[in-house]
Amino acid sequence: MELWTSARRSKVIDVRGVLGVLVLFYTIGVESRKSVKWDYFEYGASNCRAHSASVSDFGGVGDGTTENTKAFQAAVDHLSQFSSKGGSLLYVPPGRWLTGSFNLTSYFTLYLDKDAVLLGSQNESEYPLIEPLPSYGRGRDADGARYSSLIFGNNLTDVVITGANGTIDGQGELWWTKFRAGKLDYTRPYLIEIMFSTDIQISNLTLINSPSWNVHPVYCSNVVVQGLTILAPVKSPNTDGINPDSCTNTRIQDCYIVSGDDCVAVKSGWDEYGISFGMPTKQLVIRRLTCISPTSAVIALGSEMSGGIEDVRAEDITAIDSESGVRIKTAVGRGGYVKDVYVRGMTLKTMKWVFWMTGNYGSHPDNNYDPNAIPVIQNINYRDVVAENVTMAAKLEGIAGDPFTGICISNVTIGLAQNSKKLQWNCTDVAGITSEVNPKPCDLLPDQGQGKIEECNFPEDSLPVENMGVQTCYFFRKRW
Structure with missing residues (x-):
């Protein structure tokens, strides 16, 4: 195969790795006298690989028109034999690689060159049909x-799905048109x-024009999503950026998202199916996120949250021209809970709402949901927020007889737009406290005075x- 990989752990000298690199450089020196040239790359990954290949080794053609679905799948199937032998890497060279759906394998890295573009096929037959998610009950x-x-x-x-900021283009226009x-x-x-999996890294890529959601880890644990640029027309339907769904121990960081829907949507199943499946999303970190989404939220919790959402920590969030900063979406019939949410350090410019909670979102998978399945929303904390050009500070609507409780908002300054609403805080069926918030909050969130809130x-x-580290990995590509 054309590629060779080596690794060294950050801050730790791996003597065997160094010796391997020295041997390789000696080999390169010998072969250079035979007019062999090498490309050298390094990249960060949770684990490095001992074996590698290029998709072109399996008949792939990066001309933008040849269907490469079989080539990608053949490459992955071949490399799967190395799962217990140090793992493998599939390299996607410069070019435009048209492909339909293909499946990954374990102990595996998909690496896109900086000049590589994966083009999603617009042939529906290139995307096999699979069953609905069990926590949703339907598509x-x-x-x-x-x-x-x-x-x-x-x-x-x-x-690991990564690269040197290579591009994955879903060519979603055809799908959006058919959907509408x-x-x-x-x-x-x-x-x-990625479903039912553990130890997942998705990083350093540009994702554009997805037919629907961009990144969807579901029923997974130990997931890192970082360094992504995600772009879709702001009027494209349901092009959510990153949707952790019934996942445990997830970190989303250093991402830039322009979307036709929520930039990050935290989920855990839909109504009776999510309640029955019973797998919450928990231990979630979101930080250094920049978002543009004129019709949706920067961070949404729900609306499919019937398995529960807990221990969410978001910080250093920037949004421009977005509908809302943080939105909690739920309804009677959802069941489940959203609790222990902590948000700090938001900078927001041109927003419809800064804070939005709704208990009447409504959408159901079918008519079999339990009308007595009442969601629990509690211990929701926001602090250190600066917003400009805002139409309305907050729209907080709980459920009659089931108020959202434990809301804590501190150190918030909201600058109003010229066309701002006369009523800035619209609150029903909620309970909590505030401190140092301007404009003045509603009576259901009484001001406790300066420096009086520790709960936020x-x-x-x-x-x-946080303990999921990154290694520096190397691979060398031979060029004749």
Whole structure:
């Protein structure tokens, strides 16, 4: 194969790795006298790989028109034999690589060159149909099956999808048009979906024009999503950026998202299906996120949250021209809970609402939901927020007889737009406290006075996901 990889752990000298690199450089020196040239790359990953190949080794053609679905799948299938032998890396060289859905394997890295573009096929037959998610009971777009994602994985361990800011282009316009016209019988494919898996890294890529959601880890643990640029037209339907769904121990950081829907949407199943499946999203870190989404939220919790959402920590969030900063979406019939949410350090410019909670979101998968399944929303904390050009400070609507409780808002300054609403805080069926908030909050969130709120403090302990480190990995590509 053309590629060779080596690794060294950050701040730790791996003598064997150094010796391997020296041997390689000696080999390169010998072969250079035979007019062999080498490209050298390094990248950060949770784990490095001992074996590698290029998709071109399996008949792939990066001309933008040749279908490469079989080449990608053949490459992955071949490399899967090395799962227990140091793992493997599939290199995508410069070019435009048209492909439909393909499945990943364990102990595996998919690496896109900086000049590589994966183009999502617009041929529906290139996306196999798969079953609805058990915590949803149906597809999101239509009842029944759904199209497999462009990059898909199920029951995997140790998967890295990364690159030198290479691009994955879902070519979603065709899918958006069919969806709007009601001409799709099944749910649109996502760009990346990983299910029932652990130790996942998705990093240093540009994702554009997804048919629907961009990144969807579901039923996963130990997930790191970082360094992504995600772009979609702001009027494209349901092009959420990153949707952690029934996942434990997840970190999302250093991402820039322009979206037709929520930039980050935290989920855990839909009504009776999510309640029955019972897998919450918890231990979630979101930081250094920049978002533009004129019709949706920077961070949404729900609306599919029936398995529960807890211990969410978001900080250093920037948003421009977005509908709301943080939105909690739920309804009667959802059940589940959203609790222990901590947000600090938001800078927001041109917003419809800074804070938005709604208990009447409504949308249900079918008519079999339990009207007595009442969600619990409690211990929601926001602090250190500066917002400019805001139409309305907050719209906080709990559920009659089931108020959202434990809301804490501190050190918030909201500058109003010229066309701002006369009523700045619209609060019903909520309870909590505030301190140093301007404009003055509603009576259901009484001001406790300067420096009187400790409950809004951000947790000082670290979550297990903080211990997921990155190694410096190397690979060399031979050029004749």
